[in-house]
Amino acid sequence: MAVEGGYAEFFGxxxxxxxxxxxxxxxxxxxxxxxxxxxxxxxxxxxxxxKSSVSKPRIALFRPNLGEAFSRAVIDRMLGSGRAPLIQSFGTQPQVVVEHSLAAHRIRRERDNRLSAVMVLCGVLFLPGLLVWLLVFQIRTTIAGREDKRAGVLATTLLVAMGLLAVVFLLRMPFDGFWGWYARACVVAPVIGWFWAKRICERTAHDLRERWSGLLSGGSVGAKVPEAVPSSPGETAAEELRQSLARLSAEQQSNSVFYAGPKGILGMGTRWGSWQLAEELVPADPDREINPFRSWDVIKAVHDRLRMLERGPLHTGGFPKPTVRHWIVTPIGENAGAVSRPEGTDVEAYQIKPHAIQEICNNQQFGAGDRHYLGVQWTLWDGQLVITMLITVTVLHETLRIEVTGHALGPVHPLFTSKPAAKEKSVQKSVRFWETRTVKLPLVDTDEVVRLAARAPLTWYPPLLYWLGGKLSLPEPFGLRHAWADKPWRHRFMADDALRAATPVLRAVHSAAIKVLKENGVDTEKFGARSAGLSGAIQEAAPKKADVYDA
Structure with missing residues (x-):
């Protein structure tokens, strides 16, 4: 991180x-x-x-574009004071996304500062003319937004007619003296301001598009957020922002997740498969009782065995090193609009402490309360595929049940991986009217300059801007990764990876569990037979909606 003048040049x-x-x-x-x-x-x-939503603007001129709406929504939701808990974004780095949202917001804020100065000098001082021009563009935007093909022609005709009327007004001014010259200035000054604003908007648009393209091309695009690094003890805003980013990173590492019915575990994806081994605990020696053991003893052995998954008898690649963690799963409603993370002495920095995890594993197996799962997770395809296999062990009366479930989170929607395209349209040729040709359009057109200039002074008070132009509402409970994840089953190799992981994980879990049972004097014949049956059946694993019960 390079530092210049007390500020961090790059953050992230x-x-x-x-x-x-x-x-x-x-x-x-x-x-x-x-x-x-x-x-x-x-x-x-x-x-x-x-599902996310974009509220309808009351005045079309104040509507946000995707980048403005997204960055503002992400900053408010993930860094806002008193924000609701977030869902972990497995396979991504949410702090990086937030930093880029801050950087994009900062670039636009600098542009809006310049546009606000233009609006004051060329607009507010000549308010009557500004209001007339804004009214014309508002009507033009409303007309152009209709589905009728003639709407675009009508909108252009309106602007040309207004331009001709302005020229006539300048030549045949009905006023004399000061008010005559002021009236002329009211017509001309907003137009001069438009040319000035256009240069400002084009420069910023090129910068934003270069960053957009650079991120998707793997270039070295840094998130420039100097306001996130305090340069003196008195900078409370910078310190609060730094703490918010640190809190975001800490919550990303939380070992508490939420089960939302058919939606599966939020952040891990829907449950696509489930395999259960449940047999009676019978002593291997009829003359001796089973040695006392608990669910945690089985889970601990399974944990140690799963950490060895990347090792195999052949040097043929195989599994990369997985992440093996203990998870505490909290049930919530399918349509719950928010979640609440565990609190109390057993929680520190969003992490449930080991002794509390062990207690939940041993005791909370029936009825209300959180549940314990052991998870083995792979982040593959450079983060585009997240495979999670969850294992839980329960003992009810004389029956021990080992359940293995598969969860898969697919790639982000292709919308986010599309690179910036040149703005162009097809028009008919003047002579060969039955043929078309492609015409390049300006990066920032007339309507866009007016929209940005009209919004600029209001960006200092977002609530009013939201009320006038609308805003993006993020899906709740919100997490960056699962909100816009596509299904992995349409990608052949991703689907293969998810299905192939199930068999070795299931066999490793059963092998470790049966070993613990033998060591504690349990007859494992039925467990072994049942395990062999599941081992054969899982070889034909197929994804399904395991949480959508036909009942």
Missing amino acids: PQVPSTGDDGQTPTFALASAAYRDNEADEILKADSEWH
Whole structure:
């Protein structure tokens, strides 16, 4: 991190690293902060279970584009004071996405500062003319938004007619003296301001598009957020921002997750498969009782065995090193709008302490309360695929049950991986009217300059801007990764990876559990037979909606 004048020049990642560390979905999501598409485009990326919304603007001139709406929504939701808990973004780095949202917001804020100065000098001082021009563009925007093909021609005709009327007004001014010259200035000054604003908007648009393209191309695009690093003890805003980013990173490492019925475990994806081994605990020696043991003893052995999954008898690649963790799963409603993380003396920095995990594993196996799961997780395809296998062990009366479930979270929606395209349209040729030709359009057109200039002074008070132009509402409970995840089953190799992981995990779990049972004097004949049956059946594993019960 380079420091200049007491500020951090760059805050966050500068050079994308390689490997399956989630860079691809992280930068894909971060690129949304720099985009200039219509805000409604993000609705196409909504999954079956998670829906976002874009409120309809009261005045079309004040509507946000995708990058403005996304960056503002992400900053408010993930860094806002008193924010609700977030869902972990497995396979991504949410802090990086937030940093890029801050950087994009900072770039636009600098542009809006300049546009606000233009609005004051060329607009507010000549308010009557400004209001007339804004009214014309508002009507033009409303007309152009209709589905009728003639609407675009009508909108252009309106603007040309207004221009001709302005010229006539300048030549045949009905006033004399000071008011005559002021009236002329009211017509001309907003037009001069438009040319000035256009240069400002084009420079910023090129910068944003370069960052958008750079993130998706793997370039060294850093998130420039100097306001996130305090340069003196008195900078409370910078210190609060730094603490918010640190809190975001800590919550990302939480070992508490939420089960939302058919939606599966939020952040891990839906449950696509379930395999259960349940047999009676019978002493191997009829003359001796079973040695007392608990669920935690079985889970601990399974944990040690799963950590060895990357090792095999042949040197043929195989599994990369998995992440093996103990999870505490809290049930919530399918349509729950928020979650509440565990609190109390057993929780520290969003982490449930080991002794509390062990107690839940041994005691909370029936009735209300959280449940314990042991998870083995792979982040593959550079973060585009997250495979999670969860194991839970329960003992009710004389029956021990070992359940293995599969969860898969697919790649981010293709909307986020699309690179910026040149703005162009097809028009008919003047002579050969039955043929068309492609015409390049300006990066920032007339309507866009007016929209940005009109919004600029109001960006200092977001609530009013939201009320006038609308805003993006993120799906709740919100997590960056699962909100816009696509299904992995449409990608042949991703589907193969998810299905192939189930068999070796199931066999490793059963092998470790049966070993513990033997050591404690349990007759494992039925467990072994049942395990062999499951081992054969799982070889034909197929994804299904395991949480959607036909009842």
